[in-house]
Amino acid sequence: MTDLQTQIGDISIRSPLILAAGVLGTSFSSIKRVYNNGFGAMVSKSIGIKPNAGYVNPTIFLLPETRSAMNAVGLANPGVEDFFEKMKPNLEEKLPIIYSIYGNEEEQIRAIIEKLNQLNPLAYELNVSCPHGGKFGLSVLHDDELFRSLVTTAKKYATCPVWVKLSPNAVNITDYAEIAISSGADAIVAINTLKAMVIDIETMTPVLANKAGGLSGKAIKPIGVRAVYDLYSRFPKTPIIGVGGIETAEDVIEYLLAGASAVEIGTAFAYTDDQEKLGTQINSELESYLKDKGLKLEELIGKAHKE
């Protein structure tokens, strides 16, 4: 068996596949199920300081014609207190879990992190890029001061690495990475969903209850690959986690070649008949590819950047 282990800064995971935030990540049992399916690590649903019921339905639906999805869940989550209780089993099981967190005040970030530190996270993923998160979403990213202060705060309190998840709804995603990295971020996660909308022409109404939402899935893959490529060009020393439209080993490889050290997978869970095999299947295809090319996984990272 070829080794699929990959390094993200100081962290090492057994496969570059990571469960993306917001997908199957609210309960410990589903997170564990994904781990058993060959994933290297799992990101939890984004957790805030208080419980949040999110928007009414429809909040999510698929666009099969482009193997994509639309969502405006609105950062629904049980809040850090309840979530902490739910994740306690991991003190024994020790699965590699990254906690996605959000907030729009330093104090919130401090409180969330101080609580979750007790769970020995693999890392935190600071979500400042939700396109339907209202005042907790993209607006945080677009306020340079606030953004910088939240990353700094997270770094100050976290007992593990802090990753920052960025949005492609940007003039140049690398400018946000600049702020994140100079504020101490250990890795950059790209990309979150793109601002989008689908209108039903029979009822003449936007389908999502929140009207606007985020586009994920195959449609956005070339946008994610480009973001990772640009980030790697500018910050070759900062680990990058690629996200967006990954369904197959080919997709994973494309992101690695662009410069990602690992990848996250979300929407693909809706497009597979057998969720239990998604990870093992991709892992074994990755192994074949590496064997065929006679390369180690780490040698793929950034290899599409010539001279």
Added chain:
Amino acid sequence: MTDLQTQIGDISIRSPLILAAGVLGTSFSSIKRVYNNGFGAMVSKSIGIKPNAGYVNPTIFLLPETRSAMNAVGLANPGVEDFFEKMKPNLEEKLPIIYSIYGNEEEQIRAIIEKLNQLNPLAYELNVSCPHGGKFGLSVLHDDELFRSLVTTAKKYATCPVWVKLSPNAVNITDYAEIAISSGADAIVAINTLKAMVIDIETMTPVLANKAGGLSGKAIKPIGVRAVYDLYSRFPKTPIIGVGGIETAEDVIEYLLAGASAVEIGTAFAYTDDQEKLGTQINSELESYLKDKGLKLEELIGKAHKE
């Protein structure tokens, strides 16, 4: 026959379908062929002051899994002098042609417009949003001062309306519209392609010779609809021309409901067997829809915005 005529400010066209810039728009004969196929108007390839051979190939390829396309043509065009000669037949034929133009100096815009004014354009479409146009592309949009001065210059010399074509590679597309409209733009065209990249995993090389390019087609439709919706919310009085991923009458209707007064169609020309029928087919489906709903075309515009 239901009337498909639509109004874009002072201009009226026989159908809301407009050929998008850069697609089949370098020669008068292909522009005319599209008109004969039922389109309301045609936008030319983006024309600069000097001839530009663009990038070497590959410059364009399709992504059929999402009915999309990648391109980095690099604003190839014969330059305004040569182009002017080519389009002279329109002084007699009087087809509704919108000239897409680009430049990064006031002087260029003035010179191009003074030349093309002689062709009695239906309108100009100022392209400041090409994601692979180098110093003539997105970087113009992202320089507020320059952007404002080019719109102002275009308005000053143009003998017809000036439309401004915006990019979704933005924090908030409506902020660019604000600049355009306050500088005199008569209409907003949205969206241009999104920054994207596809890497071939066998040769470990970006497929486009320019490496990065723009994503168009069905994949970006929800992004375009959202852009139009947001523009209409903020500027209900400025006509909007919707572009991005339109292939069918349903797609056109979605954009009209979002707030577009007309739409442009590009990539769909690659996904139709019979280019000669694309326009007439969509027109007749639009007519059926309007008849079925008992509505006039103008009544659809912005109808997805409730109360």
Added chain:
Amino acid sequence: MNTKGLGRPIIREIVKIVEETELTKTFYFNGEGLFAKPGQFYMLWLPEIDEKPISACITNIEEGFIGLSIKKVGRFTEEIQQRKIGDKVGIRGPFGKGFNHEKGRKAIFIAGGIGIAPIRSIFDLLKKEQEELVLIYGAQTDSDLVFKEYFTQFTNNVTYCTDDGSFGYHGFPTDILRNFLEKEIKKGGELNYSIYGCGSELFLKAVLDLIASIDQSLLTHTQLSLADRYMRCGVGLCGSCIIDDTGLSVCKDGPVFTGEILAKTTDFGIYGRNPDGSKSKIQPHY
């Protein structure tokens, strides 16, 4: 995988409405592109109101329609009951895995309240193929029992129950099931039955516990359709409907599970999940 039916809501006009009882109406739609297997469900969208899971109930492929039977319990279900013929709703799906028709075994159907909706879908399939169909169907009161004449047409082995004794047996469907199974056991021989059930989760839990107490080996032949779960995506993506400790999603891995699997979960019949993902005790209701 086949992505048919996974997409955005398909808009359909209500073509017929049958008022089954005071609280329950059945809504009929053109079924083209929407036909489900028994036990699958849809996400039903009322534009600008909400979108909720509703079971496939009546599936008539020959005549091209489907019927959804809906009980008024809250905002969404009240809203739809105000809709008229010609009104438009959106339908996504069908979703989920549905019932597995165990050929060669006799069928017992057990339903509580509006849980009859998916039971009718599997009943309809089996009535074409099997002779012995046992239906045990309970509700709070007579006027909550739907499809009574319908079922009686196809089997004479129906027992209706009401909590208040207003119709049929005065008591719970589980009493009837217990009696039935115990009688069969006394007759000797194997309990060659498949049990198909739906109702509130507390009800289903009672059914499961009963069966486990009578014959553990029946658990693999018991298929219960969960209907007390909050759902968002319907496609196994969001995690809103996960049942601990298995990590299974009700929308994609269910909504029908075998008793064997349900017996392994720690949540079934005990904890539900709120829209924010937190859990709360399941409350009694029909």
Added chain:
Amino acid sequence: MNTKGLGRPIIREIVKIVEETELTKTFYFNGEGLFAKPGQFYMLWLPEIDEKPISACITNIEEGFIGLSIKKVGRFTEEIQQRKIGDKVGIRGPFGKGFNHEKGRKAIFIAGGIGIAPIRSIFDLLKKEQEELVLIYGAQTDSDLVFKEYFTQFTNNVTYCTDDGSFGYHGFPTDILRNFLEKEIKKGGELNYSIYGCGSELFLKAVLDLIASIDQSLLTHTQLSLADRYMRCGVGLCGSCIIDDTGLSVCKDGPVFTGEILAKTTDFGIYGRNPDGSKSKIQPHY
């Protein structure tokens, strides 16, 4: 529409290289998913170099391979000629409409230089079905003539021509075509021929003019494959290959056009289009 073959480059190793002449090599690839109809073409990608249109030439579905015959004329074609077995190239396509096999008519093939590549593809199809195959094939000099032994196997009605007289007839293929058609006319009766041609555009223009001068009604039965056109997308999108005044694209509406259509264009054989979209006079070359 069927989108198969429309997508990104498929990467294939060169599995065999045949040096046909000093300037021309044929490259063989696993043909799976790439098999073309005669007259269609591919976009051939040399990563980090360029991507250019190349005709389907050898299509062997039974044995599962394709062969592309390429003449060295500039940077791209020189580069590929340096490639070895095992090297990887990208192939998009097949694109375009190809030749229309006019059943019930006798076939004349006329090729100039590397224009023989697509002619071989239609020749190969017809050799299985038709008896009378007339091939007229010219090049500058003997060593430019490819597939000589091959063609001779299947028809004894071949005339090779060279500009310098180094092989076969000393002169132009159009001379041979004129003689042939005039002889047939003298014999009396209808000219029941289909003419399939490819070569430089000046050559094709000479062919078209000749046919028009002999019998206008033959123009609808003349199919010429254009190969002097700059292309980008291959799918009728970018407009790089439009021929005025028709507005037709060579990549999607062609590359094969009937003489009737070509006679209507104002550009054919006169103006080509540069990468920037401007036009320039077509220069003589084979």
